[in-house]
Amino acid sequence: MLELLNYEFIRNALIAGVLIGISCGVVGSFVVVNRAVFLAGGIAHAAYGGIGLAFLFGFSPFLGATIFALFTSSLLAVAIQRWDQRMDTVIGVLWATGMALGTILIDLSPGYHKDVMSYLFGSILAVSHADLFMMTLLDTIIVVIIGFFYKEFLAISFDAEFAMTAGIPVRVFQFVFLWLVGLAVVMMIRIVGLILVIALFSIPPNIAEKLTSSLKKIMFLATALGIGFSITGLLVSYHLNTSSGATIVMLAAITYLVFLAFVDLATRYRRHFTGTDLR
Amino acid sequence: MEVDTSLPAVSFDHVWFSYDSHVVLKDVSFSIKDRDFFALIGPNGGGKTTLIKLCLGLLRPGKGNIRIYGKKPEKMRKILGYVPQNPNPNPSFPVSVIEVVLMGRLSRVRIGSRYSKADYEIAIKTLSRVGMREHAESPIHKLSGGQRQRVFLARALATGPRILFLDEPTAGIDAPSQNMLFDLLNELNSTMTIVMVTHDTVAISRYIKTVACVNQRLFLHEEGKITKEMLDATYQCPVDLIAHGIPHRVFDEHNSSSGKSNTSYRESITKSLHKVEGDSYTKKDKKKE
Numbered sequence: 001m002l003e004l005l006n007y008e009f010i011r012n013a014l015i016a017g018v019l020i021g022i023s024c025g026v027v028g029s030f031v032v033v034n035r036a037v038f039l040a041g042g043i044a045h046a047a048y049g050g051i052g053l054a055f056l057f058g059f060s061p062f063l064g065a066t067i068f069a070l071f072t073s074s075l076l077a078v079a080i081q082r083w084d085q086r087m088d089t090v091i092g093v094l095w096a097t098g099m100a101l102g103t104i105l106i107d108l109s110p111g112y113h114k115d116v117m118s119y120l121f122g123s124i125l126a127v128s129h130a131d132l133f134m135m136t137l138l139d140t141i142i143v144v145i146i147g148f149f150y151k152e153f154l155a156i157s158f159d160a161e162f163a164m165t166a167g168i169p170v171r172v173f174q175f176v177f178l179w180l181v182g183l184a185v186v187m188m189i190r191i192v193g194l195i196l197v198i199a200l201f202s203i204p205p206n207i208a209e210k211l212t213s214s215l216k217k218i219m220f221l222a223t224a225l226g227i228g229f230s231i232t233g234l235l236v237s238y239h240l241n242t243s244s245g246a247t248i249v250m251l252a253a254i255t256y257l258v259f260l261a262f263v264d265l266a267t268r269y270r271r272h273f274t275g276t277d278l279r
Numbered sequence: 280m281e282v283d284t285s286l287p288a289v290s291f292d293h294v295w296f297s298y299d300s301h302v303v304l305k306d307v308s309f310s311i312k313d314r315d316f317f318a319l320i321g322p323n324g325g326g327k328t329t330l331i332k333l334c335l336g337l338l339r340p341g342k343g344n345i346r347i348y349g350k351k352p353e354k355m356r357k358i359l360g361y362v363p364q365n366p367n368p369n370p371s372f373p374v375s376v377i378e379v380v381l382m383g384r385l386s387r388v389r390i391g392s393r394y395s396k397a398d399y400e401i402a403i404k405t406l407s408r409v410g411m412r413e414h415a416e417s418p419i420h421k422l423s424g425g426q427r428q429r430v431f432l433a434r435a436l437a438t439g440p441r442i443l444f445l446d447e448p449t450a451g452i453d454a455p456s457q458n459m460l461f462d463l464l465n466e467l468n469s470t471m472t473i474v475m476v477t478h479d480t481v482a483i484s485r486y487i488k489t490v491a492c493v494n495q496r497l498f499l500h501e502e503g504k505i506t507k508e509m510l511d512a513t514y515q516c517p518v519d520l521i522a523h524g525i526p527h528r529v530f531d532e533h534n535s536s537s538g539k540s541n542t543s544y545r546e547s548i549t550k551s552l553h554k555v556e557g558d559s560y561t562k563k564d565k566k567k568e
Binding site for chain 1: 335336337353356359361363366367369371372373374375378379381382385386388390391393394418420434438
């Protein structure tokens with residue numbers, strides 16, 4: 001097992017696993033408690049438009065994805081403030097439009113694009129030094145901003161209106177939060193691909209949420225789980241020779257299901273022996 | 280924060296408000312005295328919550344002026360306490376009681392800095408005040424409806440308010456909790472103005488000093504100020520809202536108006552308002568002066 005560490009691409013992949021674990025734990029926890037998983041999915045898929053644009057004009061697809069993710073985040077932040085009751089529609093439209101735009105732009109760009117698949121499903125084994133540098137930078141931005149304004153983010157997530165009466169610029173924070181989601185999404189596209197991003201955003205915080213009821217602990221636990229899923233998934237995919245992104249997501253999903261079944265059994269067991277079943 | 284208590288706690292000067300093209304408040308002018316216990320009643324969609332949100336600076340009036348002790352609501356945030364009707368629709372939100380109460384200190388702590396030790400002490404003190412001290416570390420979702428309402432009251436009190444706004448604080452909580460809440464509010468009323476949206480007639484009859492009915496327009500039921508227009512206009516309030524429980528102490532014969540002349544109606548209202556207005560407040564205040 002340890003001899004795997006001799007390969008540079010494996011070392012890079014492992015470091016990348018740790019880095020996305022942090023972003024999915026920190027941002028994902030806020031996404032889950034804000035019931036915004038679908039919103040994160042919308043941003044991820046809309047980012048495909050930016051990847052298409054990058055293919056057509058020949059610049060870095062990650063720059064394209066970042067621009068589109070931030071643009072979509074901003075649109076969504078405006079939409080939340082104007083059409084809060086219609087958010088599912090707004091997200092759905094952006095989700096599909098981004099994918100359609102990306103597909104068309106890639107069709108229009110010259111050459112054959114085999115590597116498009118790596119943006120859809122991730123390619124952790126192709127992570128370069130430059131990627132790692134970018135991911136560390138994005139993680140730092142995310143952790144510093146959330147850490148610095150934790151009290152405000154918590155208050156707004158819990159009761160935005162009350163935060164507004166206290167003079168907190170809630171709208172500004174909504175923009176910042178969605179930008180952070182956008183940045184985390186772009187980071188994770190590299191590893192699990194834009195189609196699978198929401199699994200890593202939702203599964204670790206969801207498991208953590210059932211184990212503790214403090215948001216800070218949820219963030220730490222979700223980070224640990226995210227790192228665990230990425231690294232274990234990576235090693236499993238190496239041995240089974242399967243796609244790394246899909247393997248990481250499958251591993252997370254199976255763990256989630258087993259965990260839910262266990263929680264359910266434990267509750268029944270407790271009820272059975274303490275007679276607290278009120279039905 | 281010092282306030283000039285000779286000025287009205289809240290004053291509305293010809294305030295209009297509409298959501299898009301739907302007019303919610305029409306030319307509302309009234310004022311609330313310092314340390315009044317003021318109830319807003321009226322039909323659903325009549326504009327009660329909107330009126331409170333205008334006072335808190337959450338909404339801006341389309342026309343007219345709102346003043347809190349003579350200043351704009353946005354400048355008075357530190358003295359405004361707010362207990363919203365339904366603070367968080369996500370019941371399993373991972374937050375502890377003390378964390379929620381600390382949010383009451385948000386207007387006093389700089390953005391990006393942490394709550395200080397003093398903030399924690401204040402939060403604990405307000406929790407004791409509402410009888411929830413021992414639940415400080417409990418997750419909010421483990422509490423009953425009545426307990427949660429007390430925590431939200433503690434959060435509002437942690438701000439250190441001079442005016443406390445409550446939006447239907449007794450909706451959906453059990454009777455003992457309701458009584459406890461009203462006794463506490465009654466106590467708090469000696470140091471702060473209380474403005475409350477309520478459908479609770481018991482509370483209106485027992486504790487409240489002034490009642491206003493909001494239905495696009497605002498009609499004040501206050502001793503010595505009752506006019507024929509106000510009475511006529513008040514009929515617009517759906518009677519069932521204020522006819523449950525023991526309405527006759529508040530608005531005698533509100534629902535038998537058709538058979539009576541306006542004069543006798545006016546007399547009976549004035550009489551009943553004597554009881555509601557509670558001489559204690561007016562007299563106490565006069566003594567101080």
